[in-house]
Amino acid sequence: MTGRIILLGATGYTGDLVLDALLRRGVRPTVAGRDPAALAALAERSGGLDHLVVDAATPDDLRKHLRRGDVLITTVGPFERFGLPVAQAAADEGAHYLDSSGEVGFVRTLHARHHHRARETGAVMLPAFGYDYVPGFLTAALALRKAGPAARAVDIGYFADGPIRRGISQGTRTTMRDGLILPSARWYRHRLVDERTASRVHRFTVRGPPQVRVPRLRHRSPLPAREFPSLDAVTVYNGWFPELSRLLSLYSALATPPHASRRATGSPTC
Template sequence: MNSRILLLGATGYTGGLVLDALLRRGVRPTLAGRNAAALTELASRNGGLDHVVVDATNSGDLRRHLGRGDVLVTTVGPFERLGHAVAEAAAETGAHYIDSTGEVGFVRTVRDRYGRRARETGAVMLPAFGYDYVPGMLAGTLAARQAGDAVRTLDIGYFATGPLWRGISHGTRTTMRDGLTLPSPTWHEHRPTEERTASRVREFAVQGRRKSAFLVSGTEVLFLPDDFPALTDITVYNGWFPALSRPLSLISAAVNTLVRLPGGRPLTDLLTLPLTFGPPGGPDTTERARTRSYVVAVASTGAPGAPPLAEVHLEGPSAYSLTGELMAWAAVRLASGAGRAAGVVGPVEAFGLDVLRDACGEMGLGPVG
């Protein structure tokens, strides 16, 4: 490995998982953040890692610590508020970039705003390179390829097993709450569009049972149309809590109406506050071991009542454990010069389907059965 890996956000929950995964691979990243004391303590606890104090909202400050071919890994969110300067710094310096966002609107902006510059400088930029949304990209690609030329629609569902509510981080609960009032991008009739989050509910086959999931955002709708031009429709769903899918659809309709009324935002925040209840931080090693991630991709012709052309099921570790492993793996690959395409790209374009599938298998994410 010839390039430096700069990890921004290592003192946070997700950043700590990425750091652990890098150290297990024998890689010693440079830690970066704004809290000098916390950085010093973390660096010392892990054998004296290099560390630098930076302001994540200041692109110039970040650029001073980056060179062409370095890898900038960031877990600092909310990304719509704190992520733009980080992405700009990578694109301008030619440093490769990986983030943990689940905010598809942010990914879309990064692609539109920095994609061209990243191609010019040689930066491989991989937003949302974790549980959000690498498993769905992999399953969707496999399903679309199996379906062949007849494929027109792709539905992707994210599920989990185990005592999930205790196994969700505070950040995830907050993101889920905020997402109810944000539109979800979809790909419909060969065009990008937006729908109300949870405006649709769909059932998927999961471990021999039918489970409901509600419509959400997903970067699959941004990247897969380029790989499969025949696709007319791509929709992503979340089924973490199948029994709540239809109630959440009703809640989404109510809060989206309420938030547009004068004074509606404070009331909306109050009504959705229970969605954030739970312990601070995130699940520890024991809790993560009790939950598993499960992703389904269904490819079809789109004709009403027609059976699926292909259906791919992937199962793997906890969403958080998987995110840490995926980001660490990608950082090491990019630092060694293994990225295949500069610009803001998806995981398959960046590394190739076979390499990505094999790597996910080594992390425990693979076909069911």
């Protein structure tokens, strides 16, 4: 029996983009969210889709709707706040899990808490399956294959054209604000180390003169451990707001709690 595709957060900004992409490919998911009126209107507007009223913050509420083999796509963020109960429900019920998170702390916690349970129930857990970090992983992998075994480090920069401020959802804004005071993971000397977010400013040349970019997130990358074992360092930068690079870096330094700063300035080999 083929499982359903359930899209949680379908009435939100990112959920709407995912729903449109699915429909254009002939896929008719079950849409889910906590607002009955908005959900019913969306389902009707999209051609009479099935819909479920569920609260992402309550795993029992979601779990009763999931079956082994279902595919659960969630866009409900910030994931640090709302994502773990959803992932737990999917892992417990054997539903394959995908999310659009770009939050490194959440991804690491999800792996620690739910990876083994998902394997027991036959579920696949696939977080961070969105703008960050799939395009960067694929591009970096192509570049490293071309460079060969001599490559020891890779920097990945994310950029956006057009009026980015009008294209950011409320959840993404909250994630960005919260992320500036949380440590970020960087692959360095064959291990993950925590550093202060936005502690570095880097210049990329992208179809023109050098541009200043601020790293917002550094994350666990599958590149070193799997296909590129000789890779010493992977660093990810966010280039959405180049004119605010220095200001955001200063804000991060002032707002980061002392214990996080000590952790960030420790030796990366410890």
